[in-house]
Amino acid sequence: MNRVKFLMIASVLSISLGGFAQSLNEAGELFNAGAQHAKAKKYAEAIQSFESCVTMCEAVGIEADELKGNASKQLPNMYYKKAIAFYKKKDYKTAIDGLNETVKVANKYNDAKLATKSEKIIPKLYNALGNGALKEKNLEEAVANFDKALELKANYPDPYFGKGLVAKEKNDKAMVKEYMNKAIELDSKSKKQKIVAKAKKVTQKYLINSGAKAIQGQKYTAAIALINESFEYGDQNADAYYYLAVANNGKKAYDEAITQANRAMEIATEGAKSKINFEIGKAYQGKEDMPNACAAYKLVVDGPMVKDAKAAMAALKCN
Numbered sequence: 410m411n412r413v414k415f416l417m418i419a420s421v422l423s424i425s426l427g428g429f430a431q432s433l434n435e436a437g438e439l440f441n442a443g444a445q446h447a448k449a450k451k452y453a454e455a456i457q458s459f460e461s462c463v464t465m466c467e468a469v470g471i472e473a474d475e476l477k478g479n480a481s482k483q484l485p486n487m488y489y490k491k492a493i494a495f496y497k498k499k500d501y502k503t504a505i506d507g508l509n510e511t512v513k514v515a516n517k518y519n520d521a522k523l524a525t526k527s528e529k530i531i532p533k534l535y536n537a538l539g540n541g542a543l544k545e546k547n548l549e550e551a552v553a554n555f556d557k558a559l560e561l562k563a564n565y566p567d568p569y570f571g572k573g574l575v576a577k578e579k580n581d582k583a584m585v586k587e588y589m590n591k592a593i594e595l596d597s598k599s600k601k602q603k604i605v606a607k608a609k610k611v612t613q614k615y616l617i618n619s620g621a622k623a624i625q626g627q628k629y630t631a632a633i634a635l636i637n638e639s640f641e642y643g644d645q646n647a648d649a650y651y652y653l654a655v656a657n658n659g660k661k662a663y664d665e666a667i668t669q670a671n672r673a674m675e676i677a678t679e680g681a682k683s684k685i686n687f688e689i690g691k692a693y694q695g696k697e698d699m700p701n702a703c704a705a706y707k708l709v710v711d712g713p714m715v716k717d718a719k720a721a722m723a724a725l726k727c728n
Contacts, residue, residue, distance in 0.1 A: 432465060432468065432469050433469050433472065433473055433476075435465060436462050436465040436466050436469065436473055436476055436477075437462075437476060439458050439459070439461050439462035439465065439480075440458070440459065440462045440476060440479065440480050442458040443455045443456075443457075443458030443459040443462060443480065443483060443487075444483075446458055447483070447487060447490075450490075450494070452487050452488075452490050452491035452494065453491060455483070455487045456484065456487045456488060456491065459480045459481075459483045459484050459487060460480075460484065462476065462477070462480040463477055463480045463481055463484075466480065481518045482518065482520075484514055484518060485511060485514050485515040485518055485520040485523045485524075486520075486523065488507065488510055488511040488514045488515075489508070489511045489515075489523055489526075489527060491507055492504050492506075492507025492508045492510070492511055492527070493507075495507055496530070496534065499537075501534045501535075501537050501538050501541075502538065504534055505531055505534050505535070508527045508528075508530055508531050508534070509527075509531070511523065511524070511527040512524045512527050512528055515527065528561075529562075531561055532557075532558040532559075532561040532562040532565055532568075533558075533567075535554045535555070535557040535558035535561070535568075536554070536555065536558045536565070536567045536568050536571065538554040539551045539552070539553075539554035539555040539558065539568060539571045540571060542554060543571060543574055543575060543578075546578070548575050548578060548579065551571065551575055552572060552575055555568035555569075555571045555572050555575075556568070564595055564598075565595070566591075566592040566593075566594075566595035566596040566599070566604045567592070567604060569588045569589070569591040569592035569595065570588070570589065570592040570604050570607070570608055570611075572584075572588040573585050573587075573588035573589040573592060573608065573611070573612070574611070576588055577611070577615050580619075582615075582616075582619065582635075585612060585615055586612060586638075589608045589609075589611065589612045592604050592608045593605050593608045593609065596608070609642040609643055610642070610643070612639075612642045613639045613642035613643050613646060613649075614639075614646075616635050616636065616638050616639035616642070617635075617636055617639050617646060617648055617649050617652060619635045620632040620633070620635035620636040620639070620649075620652050620656070621648075621652050623635060623656075624652060624655055624656055624659065627659065629656040629657070629659040629660045630656075630660070632652065632656040633653060633656045633657070633660075636649050636652055636653050636656070637653075645676055646676075647673045647674075647676045647677035647678070647681055647685075648673075648681075649673075650669045650670070650672040650673035650676075651669075651670070651673040651677070651681070651684065651685055651688065653665075653666075653669035653673075654666045654667075654669040654670035654673060654685065654688040654689075654692070655688055657669060657692075658688055658691050658692055658695065661695060663692040663693070663695040663696045664692075664696075666688060666689075666691075666692040666695075667689060667692045667693070670685050670686075670688045670689045670692065671689075673685045674686075674689075680711070680712075682708070683708065683709045683710055683711050683712045683714060683715070683718075684709075684712055684713075684714050686705045686706070686708040686709050686718075687705070687706070687709045687714040687717065687718055689701075689705040690702045690703075690704075690705030690706035690709070690718065690721060691721075693705060694721065694725065699725050699727075702721070702725060702727075703722060703725055703727035703728070706718040706719075706721050706722045706725075706727065707722070707727065
């Protein structure tokens with residue numbers, strides 16, 4: 410009887426040990442499958458294999474701890490690579506979800522370095538979503554994404570630049586300057602300074618164009634104020650001085666018009682000089698200095714002002 414009991418116990422133990430060995434082997438096979446999927450850049454499949462490996466190792470117990478640890482180490486990186494693959498495809502929303510999941514998995518398996526790395530990328534993706542929405546003229550969606558980027562990274566200059574572009578689309582001068590100034594301030598502290606020059610150029614051009622529109626409405630004083638504001642962002646734009654000349658001619662401030670036109674002439678391209686000479690001629694004509702007016706009008710040789718210059722010369726009987 411005792412011998413029968415012994416044989417029964419031995420049989421059960423043998424079956425148990427056999428099942429244990431089989432489970433451990435299956436866990437190993439899952440690990441190898443995960444490694445192969447990772448090598449083929451099939452990250453979703455790799456994640457499934459490594460997670461199944463971890464689950465099976467937990468069922469096996471302490472004997473599978475080493476394999477479980479190795480599989481666990483692979484998981485954060487697989488989630489990260491899966492998310493980055495979507496980033497490269499410019500599927501930013503899916504990439505954001507993937508990186509948030511990466512942070513959770515990395516924290517679960519004590520990979521603080523990868524968690525931090527993932528967190529740093531997420532604001533860039535929200536900024537990219539903002540730029541995409543702005544390009545499609547979805548301004549509120551753009552602002553929401555820029556704000557989310559700033560919520561995650563307060564000293565990030567790029568979303569402020571994006572919000573400045575949104576304000577420009579809305580023709581909100583005060584907010585254009587506020588956001589662009591903030592972008593310039595933050596980016597000035599960085600080594601690369603990718604935003605500073607771009608933000609200054611955009612803001613300067615916006616103010617100059619706003620001044621030009623004011624001139625079209627014969628709001629010469631407002632135009633001069635806008636263009637003078639543009640000098641906060643640079644003083645080497647010939648158009649700024651040209652429009653100051655136009656506005657001052659409109660106000661019959663002829664001496665100031667000549668001064669500004671001459672400043673424009675110093676930095677203008679050859680193709681822009683004819684329109685500047687037309688304003689000089691117009692200013693001298695306003696001063697009743699006909700010889701200088703004629704001399705300036707004669708230099709208008711191309712562009713849309715040629716016809717008007719010829720008409721002025723005919724009226725003044727220029728030789």
